[in-house]
Amino acid sequence: MSLPTQPYKGTRDFYPEDKRIQKYMFAKLRQVVESFGYQEYDAPLLEPFEVYAAKSGDELVNEQLYSFEDRGGRKVAIRPEMTPSVSRMVAGRRQELAYPLRLYSIPNLWRYERPQRGRLREHWQLNVDLFGIDDISADEEIIQMADSILKALGADSHEYVIKVNSRKLLKRLDEHINLSQDKARQLYRIADKKNKMTDEQFKQEIFEAGLDASVDFFFAATIDKLPAPLNESEEAENLEGLIARLNKVGVNAVFDPGIVRGFDYYTDIIFEVYDFEGANNRSMFGGGRYDGLVGLFGVEPVPTVGFGMGDVTLQNFLVTHKLLPELPSETDVTAILIGDVYDQAQGALSGLRESGVNIAVDASDRKLDSKIKHAVKSGTRYALFIGESELSSGKLKLRDLTKGHEDELGLKEIINKFAKHP
């Protein structure tokens, strides 16, 4: 009986080749959001249980939260999302922070649920939030940034679509057709599934729930085709203007009345990004405006717009659309020592390392061809042969393992070669 080598259900190990992918994606995410002036923060993995009990949604808290009691009897939860944490942080310095406040983080988040494609128990999520702007320019910036990220990763705007809706508009609908809060909830739940069903199935569910009056709303192709007087409401105008401006800057944004999002805390504009590729059926990521969350921590509310982008769905997207490049190893060179030259080679190795060349040493007494095979397998691109003759001549043999050709180079030449590709 031995311990299993598998990671815990719904989690992943990141071997170097996996971690490389993650590092690549995160580097792009950081690059784009920082280009929009967002600053990185972080928060603890654990939060007091109450932070989530206060909002989020019942299902999440009751079924999907990893929680436990600490040794002091405090109820603690592993964060299932970042929004409450960042809201807590902003509330904590409500008065002294400079607004508009642009923050981002890439936390790992945990949810107890049955793993399936695109949804695991642990994932990493880029979380971006813009605090302190109560007009629609904030929503526009956030959505534009989401779009820029996908483009920076090589996606083309015809490979995905950003579907936009408004919670306020949905609320207008509720009032217009006189729904109780319970009925409205039920309606949202059905609407949320609209994109997975045929129109007929959707109508079927709507009728079975006795929500017939809402059908016109959900089948409105554009905002001006919404049932009156909703089509002339302030919310509708806002939404229309937002989408028009996004389209103008090349963002493939469309109105979709079926977008509702799960969390209770959204207050106005909401959006979800969908992959056009059928294999990635569900919404890739999304976000929206939540003006009330900071206020839950006992301070004046701060208007906020944000989104979360999960690494699992993002990677699925990139793989499906063949957008992941060949990623090189962090190690530039494997130095292959020939003969008993370990001591004599140290000077050269240190010199290379201090100049920024990442270099692993193979000082084993395996056969030479075997050492080369290992260097290839480890993923390093170059092998550097160091033996008696190289040390006496001062010229080392640098072999490009991908191309198979070899140069005899002095230390300085080698350093220069890698200085160009750090």
Place this chain on the structure above:
RNA sequence: GCGGGAGUAGUUCAACGGUUAGAACGACGGGUUGUGGUCCCGUAGACGAGGGUUCGAUUCCCUUCUCUCGCCCCA
């Protein structure tokens, strides 16, 4: 929580109610001692676990575990 599919070497797969369960790739070693990803030879390595049916189970049945896809819910 509910359903479908799948569990055989490190990996991808095969076969079979009956002697030693095969292959490819990978690993390790060798092909006379300083050049791989092409070749040749050799070595090691597997029926997820438990129970049942049977003379006999890796094979059929049940349970369980794990993986996977979907539902619920949701990012």
